[in-house]
Each structure stands twice: as C-alpha cells, then as structure tokens.
Amino acid sequence: MSKSKSKLNRSYRRRGAGLLVATISALVLASCGASTSSPGGSPSTTGAKSPIIIGAVIDETNTMKPFDVPALNAAEIQASQINASGGVDGRKIVFKVYNDQLVPALTRSDAIAAVSAGASILWVSCDVNFATPAIQVGLQHKLLTIAPCIGTDQMGPSLFGPAGKLAFSYGNAPQSDGAVLARLLIQHGWKTATVVTDKLLTYFTDVCQNFSTDFAKMGGHVVSQLSYTTGDHTVTQVASQAAQSGAAATVLCTTTTPDLPAFVTAVRTLGNAKPIVGPWAIDGGFWEPSNPAISTNIWWSTFASVFGDDPSPQIRALEAEMVAKGEAPVTGGFVTGPAAVQGIVTAIKDAGGSLNGTRLAAIMQTFHDVNTISGPVSFSSTYHTVVGRPYRIIEDTAGKPHFVEILTPGPLGS
Amino acid sequence: MPDQAAEGDAVNLAGSGDAVGGAGAPPLSGSTGGLVCSEVSVAFAGVRALDKVSLSVNRGEVVGLIGPNGAGKTTLLNVLSGFASTVTGSVHLDGQDITHFTPQRRARLGLERTFQHGRLFSGLTVRENVELGALAVRASSRSARSIADRLLANLGLEEMADLPVAQLSHGDQQHVSVARAVAATPKYLLLDEPAAGLSEGSMAELGVVIERAIRESGAGVVLIDHNVDFVLKLSDRVVVLDYGEVLAEGPSDEIRRNVDVVSAYLGEAGVEDLAASQAQ
Amino acid sequence: MSWVSDLVNAISLGVVYGLVAVSVGLVFGVLRQVNLAQGEVIALGAYSLWMTRGLPVAASIAICCVVCVAMSLAIQVAIFRPLRGASALTTLIVTFGLSYALEAVWLIAFGPNGEPVSMLSSLNSVVLGGSIALRWITLVEIGASGLFFTGLVLILYRSKIGMMMRATAEDFQTARLVGVRIDRVVTWAFVFGGLSAALVAVLVTVQSPLVTPSFGFNLIVIGLVGVVLGGIDRLGRATAGGFVVGFVNSLLGAVVPEQQLVFLPMLTFLFVIVILVLRPAGLFTPRGSIVERV
C-alpha cells in the first residue's frame, strides 16, 4: 500500500543524504571564511595607539541574558565615555562580543576566538557554572579574566586554584549579600526570621548561611530553616510553613524562577503580610504578580535602583542613556559592567599601560575602596569578588518597587 | 505413545491412524519420545478456542493439521511453540514437560516454528536470515554461515542468497522462512500456513522445498495450511480440527474421502449430495 | 493534622497532571500516537493569559481556550496529518523536536525572564487556616478538574461525538466501516486536548504565576511519564497515571525529611521505574490483558 510513498521517501532520502553532505562541505567552507573574516585582522601589539580589546563571551539568548546584556551595554557606554575623553593613555577600549548561548563547547570556542582576535582582557558571563569553559581559556592564556556580576566567591583562586589569581568578579560575594540582609532586618527591628533556601544553586545556600550567622551575631533569631529546590513542586507547602512560622520576616534565597512568585503569592494569600526579604538575585520586579496585595512589603538588596530613583546622579544618568538606547536595564546589576571597566582602567593605568594579565591581576587584588560608579570596590587574596560595597535596599510597596536606603554590610567575619 | 492420539470423543475414522507414524521415525526409547500435547484447552475472552485437544508427532513424521477458518489450528500451533498463554493441559518434548517454557527456551530445545506471513527479518538478506536461524541456537558465526550456505544450495535458493528478503517474491520469501527454521536443525518443526497467498505453481515449488527440508533435518513436522490439498499431499497423517475439537484423524486419502470433513468445510446441511458425488 | 493538607495538596497536584494526561491520552486513544508538543500548547495558553492581562478574567480565559484549541489543531494539521499511521515512538520524537523548537520560539518572543500572570491570584487565599492550611485554589483545582473530567465523561458517554471517539479508540477500522468520519473524530480529540491544556494553563498560573519558556515542557514530561505509568491505551488509566505521578511526588515531598528533599526527583523517578518494571503495560492495566500477536 505504501509502495509509491516509500519510493518517494527513498528518492527524498537519497537527495537528503546528498544534501547533508553538500551542506556540511559548504558550511565547513563558510566557517573557514568566517574565521578569517569575522574578528577583523590581527592585533598589532607594537603601535602605542592600538586599542585595548576586551573579548566578551556572554549569553545574549538564554537565561543569563537579563544579567549579561545590561552589564555589557552599560560597560560599553562607560568605555565610549572613556574613549571620548582620550581613552586609556590614548588607547581606546573596544569590546568584541561573542554570544555563547550558554552552550559549553561554544563558550569555550568563543573564548578562544576572542583570544585569537587579540583580546587582552576576557569578559565572561555572570554565572560561574556557565562561564567556566571561557574563564579557563582566559586563565590559560594568562589574561585578566573579568566577570561583571558573578555573585559567588568562586571567581578566583577558590575554584580555579593558583591560576584563578587572574579572575575577578565585580559582583558582590554572597557573604556580603547575607550580611547586608542581616543588617537590614536588625535595622528595621525585625528580630526573628524564617529562612527559606532554594537548593538549586550554591549561591543561594551561601547567602542564606551567611545571613543566618550574621543575623544571630547581631542578636536576631532564626525561627525556622526551610528549603525546597526550584521545580520540585514543594514550594507551596514550604510557603505554607513559612507563612505560619510567626517570624517577623521571611528571608528567601532564590532567584526569579517560577517558584519565586509562587512562594510570594502563597505566603501573602495565606494572610502573612510581613516582610519578605531576598538577595540581589530577585531584583527587577518583573516577576512580581501584578496583584498589589501580593507584591507588597517585599525587600531586596541590589547594586543600583533601576526604578529611576537611585540616589547617585551618575547612575541615574547612565540609566537614562541606556533607556534612550532602548536598552533599559532590568536589574541593578548593570552597574557592575561600568564598574568593571573602571577597575580595569585603573589597573592598566597603575601598571603603566601594561596589559600583562598577571601584572594587572596583582594590582587588582590590592584594590581597596577603589572608587567606581557602583561604589568603592575592594579585593583581597581570599576574595576576588567584591566585599563590603554598599547596597541599595529596594522595597516593593503595592507593586511599586522603590529605593529605600543605602546599607553597607559589616566587614566579613565580624 | 500409541494411546496419545486416540482421544476419547474424536471421531477416529482412520482406525489404525494412531499407530507409529512415518517410516523415518527414529527408534524411540520407551514411550516418552515425540512432541506431545495432551488435553489442551485454550479460551480467549470466554470463547473456547481449543477444547481438550491432544496431538503427537514423532521425529521424521509429517502431521498435517487442517480445518475451516477459526477451527483453532493456529492456536494449537501457538500452544505447542509457547506463544499462547492461557493453557490447561500439558506439552511434552521428548519426555520433558515444556508446558510453561518460553518460546525461546523451546526453540533452544529444538522446537522451531515458522509464522503466517513469514515474519522474515525484512531488512536482511536471504543468507543472513537463514544464518540467524542457526545463530539463534548457539551456532558460531562461521558454522552458521556454512549451515546457511549448505541449506541454500540444497533448497535451490543460492542464487538469491545476497538479496534483501524484502525484494523477494512472496513465494520465495516462504521458502526462506522454511529454510530459516530448518537452519536451527530442529527436532520438531511447526509450519504455520507456509502456502498462504501462493499461486498453484509456487505452491508446488514450496512443496518441493518443504519435502527437501524435512528430509534434510529429519525433524517431526506439524503442518498447518488452509489449502487442504497442499497439506494432504505432504502429510503422513492428518488431523482435522473444527470448533476447537479434533474432528477426525488419519492418513491423507482417508481424510479426503471423509464425509464429516467435507461437511465441515462446505457446510453441515445439504452436503450429502456433494459427498455422494465425491464418493462415486 | 498537617497530613490532611498534605493529602489535599497531593490531590490538587495530582489532578493537574491528570489534566495534562488527558490531552496526551485523548490523542493517543484515537491515533495511537504521542503528542509531546501539547506542552507547548499549555505554554502558549499561559502566555496568552499574560498578553490579555488587561482584559476581564472571563475574556482572558476565553481567549486562552481559543488559543490553545487553535494551536492544538495547528499541530494536528502540520504534524499529525502527514504522520498518520506512524508509530507512537516516531511521533514522540517528532513532537519532542517540535517542543524544543517552540520553546526556543518562546525564548525569542517572550524572553528568558518569564512573564507573570496575576489572574485570579486571590484564589490563593485560605479557606481554612490553622494547622490545616487549605487554599481556595486547591479546591478550585479539584473542583474545576472534577467538572472537566465529568464533562468529558458525559461527552464521551452521552454525545454522538463521544461515542464516535470511543468507537475509534477501540477499533479504528470498524469505526470507519460503520461510517464514523475519522478526521472529524481526530479533530475533536485535539479540540478537547486543547481545552484541557487551557485549563492546565489557567490553574497552574494561579499558583505559580511566572510563565517561562520551559513552562509547558516541564509539565508535559511529567504528564507523559504518568500516562505511560497508568496505561496509555485507555484514557481513564492514562489520566489516573498522571494523577498518581503528581500525587506521589507531592506526598513524597511532604514525607521526605527537609535535608533530603533535594533527592525528591530521584525518589519520584525510582517509583516510576519500579512501577514500570512490575507493570510494563501500566499500573491500571489488568494483568494478562496483552495478548501476544503472532
């Protein structure tokens, strides 16, 4: 019955196999062409006025896009301002951007492409898991490797060993996140807290752990410790327990997964209107249910307010410029981009214009309260992620997030 | 053994048909030889497909199994080969109780079968199909190869050995199906409608192939086909099933003349005139 | 008393997956093919709820239904018509591919952040407080699914089209011989599949308002696991299987100690494997009902 059909299929198949082979050869050729023609020319290291190339291997497609892209956009604005005012000792800063789409092999080959296109500094995605294939390429080539907003202290020797000395993140360490949340609760007189940890990422666990330690040290009391894992369908049960724990505030360490609004919705509708407090990862407000009774009394820490009311005129100006370009940032993390550029420039200047990664890294490691748009930045041999930088505290009232205050986490280990 | 075939209510016109069958039967040690099923009943969803049917076949003997559509022929073959699950009664192979053995296990004990519509491995060549018959029961690749080559030569199939079976005519496929089963050097061979869908010419060819294959293997054979003539010609002894019961049993020419058999096929009432004219 | 709320929660998650299973089971019933892309129908339905967030709730839900049915039918025409007669596994793989492509489309169209649907969020408020925390949405889930199942059963057993669907599911060929217009039956199966997808979209977004690109895929994968677990051959068994997976997952979540909760997926899927090994044809398929085809 299907003879004529199968005959048809066969001829299609024959053609299909041929086509595939032809396509492969065409694409191989095209890729050859691409590799020679795309990142223009070989870098000249001789000319004093040659640009400083920052190779950015980031995600412009997938789940890291909301973090990576605004940070890069802001960084490019910062770079163009620096370039406009004469550059770094007359050299311009140029970004070469590669979209890794969070595909591991692509992340690695993009980084290699960036290096071979003459990048002296590697700029990577804001998630250390996704960025590692690129980071390791940077470290292997002894390049200064910068992530604008990785929020764990893994960006550095702790994960990458001695080679990791060249890796820095301009995000805040989770220790800081935890500490500032503890301070927020104490400052507002919320002496008891329920701590809810999403076990999905180590970052969340770290924030909540540091919060609990610091909170106890400051005289607070953790009433109960709860946890779930994003996607395991237990979030509403956990929310019920949290809502009924009787604590003055709920601290939730997670990110903007579907389980976050589910949690908030469940807690609020169970009649618990007490503050819900979270780290920078929940910044943005886009995830909030538009019901004002639910999206209220929610607090979080961040780098900058994206709600138009940041106290820093510099940040407001930068935001305005981004909005004008149609690149309005979603979270305050975008300021880490220009901050990183400023840090890089400072290091290069201190190194007398050298782009040697080891040298730049040695300088950057000694940063102590280096002024950036995001506030003072400090690193140390233990922390290649920013600690002690002041946070913006945002409160969401009836669906309207707004800036409340600036809080500085105490020195770590206090 | 002799008492196995003469079951109670079956009309045994042959009288002596239950005596030890084919001339080629090997001498049996004791009474436990042969492939024997006794008092087998099978029911599907309340409908009785087989009702206390007993059947035996010895090495070297060809037992034909005929009966109208729905008489229970294939069900009986499934019982023997282990493909039918709801069974009362028992199946013995050379004295061993195999009633609860899986088809694979039975095959490895030397009980092979073919299937309606061949069920060849259609993507493979003729030789590969035949080799698989041998390979499936412990032969090494090399010996399977030589078994297959010898069989294909003996059965006159060598010229198509390297063709994919899907390209063969239906008749040739049936030949291969028989060859594949014989390649396992079975002790007993169950042939399920090998002539289905064949023209008369191809049927004659198939008959030749089957006869050669039987001689080749020395196996005891149970042959089902709805072409009565085909079965009668090839069988030493014929069992007639109708409504899940044994209706008659005996040598081919007796069965051909049996009035009950004719009426089973042509209809109960008013058959007398036909039968009468046949008897003349 | 917390076991009461655990039980009720488990039932409500169970019925959601039961609904997901219905949309897979209906199509499988008439075509013997698996439609994994039904998850993307749910996702689009959920996105449509977000896109119509300015409209009255009833209008929003109505549009969601229309969108889901339309998309379900589009999949029918584009994928299942050319694949008529292909095996269940072939269609599973094809719709798997389609799902992935569509998920990438949602990513492009709606972005990775997800969009919040706030419709009916008041349903999350409690009916009973105290140790038995029972929320309206739980009741609504059970009630709405109950109504849907009842409606479906009524349609299947009381209407002409339902009768035709049952006949087709039981014996495709004979159904044609008595004059059942198969194309119409298939169309209706996809329509009901679309409607159940819409219902899932509405119910799930009430509790978990953020619609992300993988919204539907996550649901359908577990739904399909349930369908196969229950016995894909029969709509009732498939639905019950979906229910069981949701129910067991939720109940395990309540029972497993806090520290071990990260291993909940492992436990749930171990349960799935055990059931499949013991009852390969499905948990609710009577033993010995598979007759070897010879």
Added chain:
Amino acid sequence: MRPRLRLVAELAGPLSLVVVVAVAGSAMSIAQQGNAINVLVTATIVVALYVFIGNSGVWSFGQISFVAVGAFAAGLLTSPTATRQTSMPTLFKFLATTQISNTESLVLAAGLGAVFSFLAGLVLMRLSGLSAGIATFAVLEITYDVLTYWDKIGPGATTLALVPVTTSMTVGAVGCGIAIVVAFAYQHTRSCRLLRASREDPVAAQGLGISVFRHRLVAFTISGGLAGFAGALFVHELGSISTGQVYIDLTFATLAMLVVGGAGSLWGAVLGGMGLGVVDAFLSNAENGVAFGSVNVTLPNGMRVVILGVLMVVVLIIAPKGVTGSREFLERFLSKRPGRAGAGNKPGGSLAGGASVADDGSQAVPSPSRTQS
C-alpha cells in the same frame, strides 16, 4: 567479493568522515578547531547512542546519564587534588586524594559507564516501546538529581573546574574512531546480529530462540561504556563540567542527530552526528554574524535551536529513517540489484497506476490487539 567490499565500506565511510572533519578542522582558525573537536566528541556520543538504540530499536532517553558519569569521574580524578580539597571539602576521602592520568581516566570512564549501564539494564531491559523510553528517561532524571546534590561524590551543584584539557583534534578524532570501530566490531558479533533480528521482528526472534533481554543488555552495556568514554572526552575537551551540561539539552541534541542521520545504521549515526554538529556550529557562528562571501549573515539570537528543531521535524516527516535511510555507507550501491525481485508476480507497472483507496494504509488493516480489552 561484494560482501567484503561492503564491510570495508561500512567501516571506511564513517572513519573517513572523521578524518575529513579532523583535517578540515585543523585547517581552520584555532577557535573553529574547538568547534571541530566538539563535533568529533558529540559524534562519539551519538555513536554510543546508536549502539543501543540503533541495534535494539528501543528508544532510550537515558544514555546521557552514562556520559555524565564518565565525564564527572574522569574530570574529578584528573583535576588537581589541592583545589579539590578546598573547593569540594565534602568529598569522600578517596575521591579527594586519588589522582589518575588522563588516559587512565578515559578507561575508567568507559568502565564506569559500562558498569552503571549494566546495572540499570538488568532492571530495564525487559521493557520495550514507550515504557522503556520513560524508564530510561527516569534514569536520566535520577542520575542528574544525584550528581547535582550529592556533594560527597562530586562538585554537586557547582562547576567542576581545572580539568586538564587533553582532547585535542587528534585525541578527539582517535576517540571517535575508536568508538566507531567498537560499534562496527560489535555490530558483527553474534549477539548483535541476533539483537538486530529481534529489532526487525521480536516475535519471530523469540520463535527462533533469541533471548531478547540478554542481547539488549549486552548492547546497553557496550553503549553505556562508549557513552562513559565519550563523557571523558567531553570533559577533557571543555576543561570543566557541570550537571546541567549533561542533561536534557544534550539528550535532545544527540537524539536529534541520531534520528536525522538515520538511527538504524552506523553511517547514519556518524553522518547525523557530524552533519548536525557542523550545522549547529555554523548556526552558532551565524548568530554572531558570518560572512558568506561579501554578504554578512546574522541570525537572530535563539534561531539556532528553532532551526535544529524544525530540521528534525521535517526530516522525520519526509524520511522517517533519516537522511541515510538507515543504510550503511554505499550499501545501496554495493548490495546486489534486485535481480529476481517480484519474479513470482510481476505487478506490471507500479502501484502508482492504481489510485489509492485507503488514504492511510497502515490503519487499513485492523490490528487485533486493539480490540482486546
């Protein structure tokens, strides 16, 4: 002589594709070389999938579990012990201190993959059809969950970094070649021939005395071993691994490759793996902008996955057996022409002459099982 020629072609076809990719890849820029290595490694995974799926006809969604186990084992034990102890303080002692060479890690990964798949297979290989698909998917979920959250056996939810990058173009090509040779050699064993027979017709296979379970288990184990091996190549290609990288996305991508190439033949697996791998790399580049001569083509971000998915759907609808028709390399040309085909009954013109009455043939014959209740 034909059969021997066919045998040579069956092995030479896939191997020459490996050589082509490796040589062409080496000629490209250093970044594109990375992509070429990735094509080779991915093709190795596809070959591993093929060994089970292709030969048994049972769809497994769980083979990436074995890739994951191989990748983590090989990665963990080759990463520097010093950082292991600081970044993964919870590891079992022997995991924290044992150090093996990269070559050893490849062997170990293959062994672990084989052991793990053997154990899983003991439980699962009696299943077939959709049940097998779902059960193997459950294995993937379980493996992912355990690897992500049991931080005594690995990095848990964080990345395993600092794995030596040793999968060069040569290693990738040799590794892929080894997998192909193993798959080829296995394909011609008695066990595999019986398994392939059972794929074509399980009932007839049973009737011939073939133990489908046993031969499936053998295939599953070999496939698991190759998958573990491929996992080790993978981790040594990237230099790092996290659980999300060896989960559903990779499962989808490699299955798509197998299906598009043609699941039933080694040639199909290799062609699909390499072909889609190259297409994938091309699309990735295209999202960054690619020059076609003087024209610069830039795909919208995210289109890569859309195109791959649609490609898979379209290929399966047009050619359900993949672009190779699930035939081995040059099989159509090296097998005998249909000499006696249809000798018994010359149809006298094709069926196209008679208009079809039933629009869907496969449904036209009532299937008995559907009426059983």
Added chain:
Amino acid sequence: MNPLLRLDDLRVTYGRVVAVKSVTLEVNEGQAVCLVGPNGAGKSSTLLAVMGAVRSRGDVLLRGTSTRGLRPEALAHLGVAMVPEGRHLFQTMSVQDNLSLGTLARRQGKRARIDERWVTELFPIIGQFASRRAGLLSGGQQQQVAIARALLSDPDLILLDEPSLGLSPVAVDAVFEVLERIRGVGVAILLVEQRAQRAIRFCERSYVLSDGEIRLEVTGGAVEDPQAVVEAYFGR
C-alpha cells in the same frame, strides 16, 4: 439500468502477496449474491476492497459510479454497510451504543426501509440486552448485534463476511432466516461464506472463488457440478 454494485477486474495485493487476482461480478438491487471458496481464496479482501478499506486496482462501481478514492466512511454514507469477519463489535461499549453507531450513516431524506423498530423486532435479544457490554454476549448474539448495527444505516447493500463463522448450527439457521428477511425488504446482499452449501442455496447467484479468481458461477441456487466445488476446496 446499472447494477447496484459492479466489480470490474478487481485486484488486491498486499505487498507481494496477491490476494485477489481478478474478480468481476455484479449485484443487482435487492439481490443476494455470494462468494464462496476455501480459506485464503480472496473473499474477505474482495469485500474490504468494495468498502475502500484496502487498496485495490480495477474498479468498483456503485449505481454506475466509480467509488475510486472513497474511504470506508464515505461508502458507509452512500448506503453500503458491512458486517466484518469476526463481527468486530465495540466490545467495551454497550449494545445500544453499538447500534447507535450503526445509525451514523443513515441518509437524510430517504424513505426508510429499516428502522429501529424493524430491527428490534428482527432481533428480540436487542431489547433484552441493550445496556449490556457487547463483549459479554455470546458469539451468536454478537453476530446478531453486528448485523443489526449494519442494518441500522438503512443500507441498499449489505456486505457480510462469514456471518456463520464460529456459530452453532442452530445459530447459523437463525442467521439465514435473518438474511431472508433482509432480502425481503429489498436490501441487496453480498455474502462471503466458507461453508458454501447453505450460501449457494440461498443466493440468486454464487461465485466460487479460489486462488484469487472466480472458478465457477452458479445461478439459481442449484449446483450442477458439485465435483467442481469440492475440487475448488480440496484440490484433485
């Protein structure tokens, strides 16, 4: 005037198996015609080809119009009903549901020859077992329901495939009585039987089919050369 049904050199092949080599026959309005022959002769395939349920070559003309390309459901709506071999009731559905499905193909605006009352009268068991699951009925009862289901479409032609298969002699008698009644209201019958004798006597015209070809045509229910019939079945 055109015959109700005409098969013109009908041929059916399944892959490489030739089921029907060449069948040419006619069925006139209100006439009973049977196809007899041994198992595997191609009888069932002929009926399925008439319904458009298997691919065929040659032509099938209904009231002089070709039905080429029409699907089974379309044929059903044109007034052809079929009782398939093995009855094929919807086993899990009630008798009433099975019968309701039979009415799907009733044509609008046509003077009804057969309605539910007529059928209930013909098969008293229908009233008795209307709500019972069809699968629970005995073989004979199932056969009655299957015929009733086909009749309820009020067809011009009914195709019956081995209605006596597996039935006791008493039940077979009942089937032929029913067929007599059906013919009585002017419905044409194309009957396939393996057990030939009874069918040949019943029908106005009979064809003995063997090996996919018509070997013998018998008119008027009397067999002039019984030996030929026997040979068709048993060979020489």
